[in-house]
Structure formats: C-alpha cells, structure tokens
Amino acid sequence: MQTRFDPDRLGDPDVRESEQILRKCVHCGFCTATCPTYVLLGDELDSPRGRIYLIKDMLEHGRPATAEVVRHIDRCLSCLACMTTCPSGVHYQHLIDHARVHVERTYRRPLRERLLRAALAAVLPYPKRFAAVLAAGIAARPVLARLPGRAGRAAALLPRFRPTSSAAAAAQRRASAPRRRPRVAVLAGCVESVLAPRIHAAALRLLDAAGAEPLSVSGCCGALVHHLGRERQNRALATRLIDALYADIERGRIDAIVSHASGCGTHVKDYRYLFRSESKLAPAAAAVAERTRDISELLVELGLPERPQPMGIDVAYHSACSMQHGQKVHAQPRALLERAGFKVSDIAEGHLCCGSAGTYNLLQPEIAEKLRDRKLANIERTGAAVVATGNIGCIVQLKSASPRPVVHTVELLDWAYGGPRPDALR
Ligand code: SF4
Ligand code: SF4
16 A cells, blocks of 8 residues: 655654555455454445545545544454455554544543543553442343443343452462472453453463462453553553563563463563563563463463263354454364363354454444344354353353353363363353
C-alpha cells in the first residue's frame, strides 16, 4: 500500500511503525473471509482491509478520529484472525492498537460511552473493586435482567453465585511449600482471580503435579485497558507487573512465567514491543516477554504422563482467538486433553471469535451475542458433553447461553491428574 506520511509525522516512533505495517498491505482481501465482523455484517469498512484504509487515512494526515472511523474501529474484536490469514505479514495487532490510542486521544465519545468505558477501566483491573461490584451485580440480577439494552444483556454474563476464593488460597499455601525446579511464576490475573479463582488453583496444582514449583503472582497485566485504548493506565499496570517479575528473574527465583488466560498471555508476550522505546524498562520488559508462555505450552514441555484410563467425557475444544491467532498455540491444549484421557472434538468455524474479546461483549453486545450464538450452534453439532477453553473471557461469554458446562482446559487436566472434579461438572 502506498503511503504519503508527512516526514515530520514519521518522527513519532508509533507513526513510523504503523507506516511500515501499512506498506505491507497489498489490498488482496484474503483477510476479509476470516474476519468475524465482515462475515456477520458484510460491510467492507467492517473488514480488516476496510479498517486498514480508515486507519491509514486518519494517521497519514494526523486527523482527529471521526464518528464513522470510531464506529468501525470499535466494532473490531482485536481477534487477530486477519493476522493468521494475511499472506503479506501485515501486523494488524500493532496497527489497531495504535489506532485505538489515537481515537482515545482525539475523539470525544458521547457521555454514556465515556462513563461506561471509564467505569470498566476503573473496576476490572482491580480485583477488590471488581469483587465488590460483582457482588452488587449478583444481588441486583433480578432487576438488571429486566432492564432493556446493555444492562439487561450484561446481567446474562454474571455468574449464578459469588465465586469463592478458598481454593485459590489453599493453592497459594501449597505454592509456598519447599522449592523444586523449574520455578514458575503463575499470573493470577485480575478478572479471572475474582470470577473463577478455581482456575488458578487448578493451574498451581497441575504445575506441581508436572514437576514444577509454582509461585503465584498477582496483578493485572494491562490487557483489558489496552483494548480500551487507555495507554497510560496500560503502561502503569504493565510496569508494576514487570517490576515484580523482573526482580524475581534477576534474583534467579523464577525460570518461566505462565499465563492461564490467553488474552493476558498475548499481551505479556508483547511487552517487548510495548516498551521498545523506553530505554530504562525495555530490557526488563523483554526479559519478562521472553519467559512468558501459555500454561499449555509449558505443560507439554514438562510432560504429563499418559493416563491409561479414558475419562469417558467428550470435550469440544474452543481455541480462544488470543490463543490461536495471538499466540499461535494450537496443538498443545488439545494434545494435553487427549493425553489425559478425554475425547476431543474440533468445532466448525473454529477460527471465528465467540464475541468475548476483552470488554467487547459489554461494549458491542449485539454483535457479541450473534457471534456467541453462532459458536454455540457449532458446538452443539459436535455432540460433546463439555466445552473446554483457555481464556476466562470465552468461558463467561459461552456460559451465558450454553446448555452444557464450559470449563477451563486446566480444570479438566487437574481433575484427570488427581485434583477435584470441576464445579461445573458436579
Ligand atoms: S481483528 Fe478480528 S474483527 Fe478485527 S479486523 Fe481482524 S479479523 Fe476482523
Ligand atoms: S490479507 Fe493482508 S495484505 Fe491482504 S488485504 Fe488483508 S491485511 Fe492487506
């Protein structure tokens, strides 16, 4: 793609990077076939190619974002299916991230939008605040569910009961037991630590069973606010996590870092890029990114024994977008489930997003629900009894309308190797 950026504008490293990305696009349109919003809406401006044109036009001239550009950028799920499809290696992830920051800086959203986005950014990355809001939401569910619009739709995403944190606490105690190698920092995350602390507990037990020494690390990685274009908050949260992890890396206390929420894993693995221009933080960010893996990647490396007895349960494996497109992790979760004795089915249209996408299901509920229902219809066709996935966002999204249990892959693996049966299967 030809670009005509003003040389002055190319002095900004983010603009320069985006210009390089734009120049790789050859307008072939292959990406449109796998873009969920184009598949649903059929509008070129809701395809990767259409968005790339809009972003080019906005960045090239340094223009403030317009309402039309914002509408199409907001509808992008950041699922990154287009990056998997693109034959020219267009790094759409960094381009849309830059565009979202530009939108936040130059566009004034309507008041309701501003309030909603500010509330999400003020609550979700902070487990104590989120736990309080969640408890209030569960108590008010009967009222919320009757409300029209977003509030009513958001009520469907609430868990039935207030999640307990006792399992996580027990696992934390276990994590501080006498040391064995390799030592693995396990990210507890923010939203997941409140909504489903059992996943972190299962991950710690499983790593222990696989011969590692897990060390629980709390703190938000910044991914959720990053998707909202709130760069300063993203950097502040990421810096705090990097400082904590790098101190342990320098002291030789950890050999690897593990994420069990693929949305977070994708973001942490990209820290090197995020902090590339900050000479002080760049080495620490790169060291953290280099050592970070999805838990399924590390479990395959550590090696879990093959279970001779089948578990007698058919599992439909839903590969989260951040897992398959963001981290290119495909075979490992499936292989681990099969090794643990589960029969695993693939889901048709597996490349399409389920509509979760960070806070997307709260901000774009109509599109998110259509994608969820399409995913659930494809899951139905597998005939599987259980759905497994590696991202808390997908679990919440699918669970809101799924007739079958939706669990994290590590919950099933933990159960197969001696942990408790997942709550959802009781
Ligand atoms: S990230 Fe997903 S929704 Fe956005 S343009 Fe690419 S394929 Fe489409
Ligand atoms: S597939 Fe790649 S090169 Fe082709 S239009 Fe999409 S982003 Fe551009």
